Amino acid sequence: MAGKSGRTISATPDRSVLKRILSWEGALVVIFIGVLIMGRVLSPSYTLNNVLREMPKYLSEILIALPMGFILIMGEIDISVGSIVCLSTATATFAGNAGLPFPVVILVCLLTGLACGALNGFILTRWPELPPMIVTLGTQIIFRGIAEVALGSGGSASYANNADLEILGKKIGPFPIAFFVVLIAAAIFIVVLSKTTFGRKLYAIGSNRTAAAYAGIKVNKIRFIVYSLAGLMSALCALFILTTTFGANTTTGQNYEMDVIAMCVFGGIATTGGKGNLFGALIAGFSIVCLRIALGQININTQLILVIIGLLLIISVLISGITQSDWFRKKQLAAKQKKAEAAK
Amino acid sequence: MKSFLRKLTGKHEVSLAIIMILMFVIIDILCGGTFHSFTNIKDIFRNNALTLLMSLGMLLVLLTGGIDISITGVLAFSGMTIGLMMKNGVTHNVFLLFLIATAIGTVCGLINGLIIAKGKVSPIICTLGAMYIWRGMAYIISGNAWASAQDVSGYSDFGKDGKIGPYIILGVAFILFIVMMKWSSFGRKVYAIGSNREAARISGINVDRVQIAVYTIMGALAGLAGALSVSIYASAQPNMQTGKEMDVIAACVIGGVSMSGGRGTVLGTLLGGIFYAIVYKALPLVGLDSIWQNLIKGIIILAVVVINVVTQRAMKRQNLARREI
Numbered sequence: 001m002a003g004k005s006g007r008t009i010s011a012t013p014d015r016s017v018l019k020r021i022l023s024w025e026g027a028l029v030v031i032f033i034g035v036l037i038m039g040r041v042l043s044p045s046y047t048l049n050n051v052l053r054e055m056p057k058y059l060s061e062i063l064i065a066l067p068m069g070f071i072l073i074m075g076e077i078d079i080s081v082g083s084i085v086c087l088s089t090a091t092a093t094f095a096g097n098a099g100l101p102f103p104v105v106i107l108v109c110l111l112t113g114l115a116c117g118a119l120n121g122f123i124l125t126r127w128p129e130l131p132p133m134i135v136t137l138g139t140q141i142i143f144r145g146i147a148e149v150a151l152g153s154g155g156s157a158s159y160a161n162n163a164d165l166e167i168l169g170k171k172i173g174p175f176p177i178a179f180f181v182v183l184i185a186a187a188i189f190i191v192v193l194s195k196t197t198f199g200r201k202l203y204a205i206g207s208n209r210t211a212a213a214y215a216g217i218k219v220n221k222i223r224f225i226v227y228s229l230a231g232l233m234s235a236l237c238a239l240f241i242l243t244t245t246f247g248a249n250t251t252t253g254q255n256y257e258m259d260v261i262a263m264c265v266f267g268g269i270a271t272t273g274g275k276g277n278l279f280g281a282l283i284a285g286f287s288i289v290c291l292r293i294a295l296g297q298i299n300i301n302t303q304l305i306l307v308i309i310g311l312l313l314i315i316s317v318l319i320s321g322i323t324q325s326d327w328f329r330k331k332q333l334a335a336k337q338k339k340a341e342a343a344k
Numbered sequence: 345m346k347s348f349l350r351k352l353t354g355k356h357e358v359s360l361a362i363i364m365i366l367m368f369v370i371i372d373i374l375c376g377g378t379f380h381s382f383t384n385i386k387d388i389f390r391n392n393a394l395t396l397l398m399s400l401g402m403l404l405v406l407l408t409g410g411i412d413i414s415i416t417g418v419l420a421f422s423g424m425t426i427g428l429m430m431k432n433g434v435t436h437n438v439f440l441l442f443l444i445a446t447a448i449g450t451v452c453g454l455i456n457g458l459i460i461a462k463g464k465v466s467p468i469i470c471t472l473g474a475m476y477i478w479r480g481m482a483y484i485i486s487g488n489a490w491a492s493a494q495d496v497s498g499y500s501d502f503g504k505d506g507k508i509g510p511y512i513i514l515g516v517a518f519i520l521f522i523v524m525m526k527w528s529s530f531g532r533k534v535y536a537i538g539s540n541r542e543a544a545r546i547s548g549i550n551v552d553r554v555q556i557a558v559y560t561i562m563g564a565l566a567g568l569a570g571a572l573s574v575s576i577y578a579s580a581q582p583n584m585q586t587g588k589e590m591d592v593i594a595a596c597v598i599g600g601v602s603m604s605g606g607r608g609t610v611l612g613t614l615l616g617g618i619f620y621a622i623v624y625k626a627l628p629l630v631g632l633d634s635i636w637q638n639l640i641k642g643i644i645i646l647a648v649v650v651i652n653v654v655t656q657r658a659m660k661r662q663n664l665a666r667r668e669i
Contacts, residue, residue: 123646129653134597
């Protein structure tokens, strides 16, 4: 059967091993293994235990990458998540220092994030013609601004009762709790995206929002839920950040939005919407985390990671961009015709 | 229809100017008539010269429906390069250093443009990657060290307080852009692409080439801003102007530039930049601590875009009502 773009859609998907490795997710797995081998070769201290010990510092960013994947699949963007992390650590620190029991502190932290995300969602659904980029730019500055005002001129506050936070920073075997939380959250998000109507609706909105609305999908309701979810997951990330920083700072979570978007895009999610899956984003996230740890171990300029992430990002989108360009399609078509002629 | 559109775009600048003048007078009264002094107004322009300069390039980029968030990375890389050149005693020639910084920026912008236009990569992702790369490169070439005021002495006289260098660059750039956007075929092509890319392509505009040119101009301005930044702040650090790209975008948006392309003027951008600058300058004077600045800034950006949408909706409704009669 021929699809609208002329591609043939067969009822039984091609599941050959070669096709799987050649797919983007397959390439990512290879890259991930490559990163691990590179780390091991470069530094003898790049052992499983060391990697797992360093992990919580970076791992929690993957928690935000999951809802960001949803947002990108809808063809939108949220650049306020880093500031939500900042504000959530601040409220959690204040709540903890006010003597509230730890479960309440967690609740305060999560509610802060949820409220921030809901505010984004409210503005974007109340005035749907507003571009998400500029709205979340505004709220990005506002959320961090609130944290700055709350934290005062010192710009930081430390969490008085460290014992509470250490519970969250504990390990089960060699694995930190954050590791399991990331895996569980990823499993839930992946299942929701690929197996539920909610997930399919996200793809529909991303492919063509107007068509989705006419097809009876409550676009604004779904957008509101997804943006709120992004806020909630940012707050969850903030909780695990607290277990490594033991306090709030006005610079906490700076540039997280960029890291997270990089994970998603590197994982094969198209920012134009409607394409990609979270499995790729998860592997990409782990690759970047392990690369960071490896570069940290061998003591080279830590800023080199910026250049590497940037290059990875551009190259990964460039590859998909080129394969979709007219030039490449013409070449492919010509090659196919040649083959057909030769067969004759 | 055309005259109506012209009125609409004209209206935003007029209302913005009125709000700005009102705000200026109120602030002036609040702080006892010290705000309208010559030094104060001069300071407003000097402190925001980088934002104002880069907002011109951002206007072009936004008009084509794109976005460029790599500008401060490019700024840091070009600024750091000339800072290091002075530190290592290569040259202290002001003109030459400005030329080198602008050239670096131009190359960075050209790479962005090629990737976006020829590689069919979405602008935000390409420039996000470029932001990482150039910011990282600034750190790597500097080895995490600064070029201090001593290193750049002599050069920094160009942008020192009281010198007219930065104002001349700003003035020339704005006049050039007003002429270019209004009366050159390139300017009209940029608007055409932003309003309807397919129509522009069919009517014979080389969309790819215009896009590459737009990002190259943006890069050149970012490089120039890098040289200016080293001169004004008399130092070069790898982390300079971090996050300021959002200020530049905000200035454009306040000035009425549409994020989806095709709408916006140089005059509006200038007004948006000055509006932003006045708020920034006024907050400490009216008694608000500097820690309140970001909060107020964010609220202003949101308020402006929401008000924009609300007035546009009202106008549309009015038009419809008029047509029904």
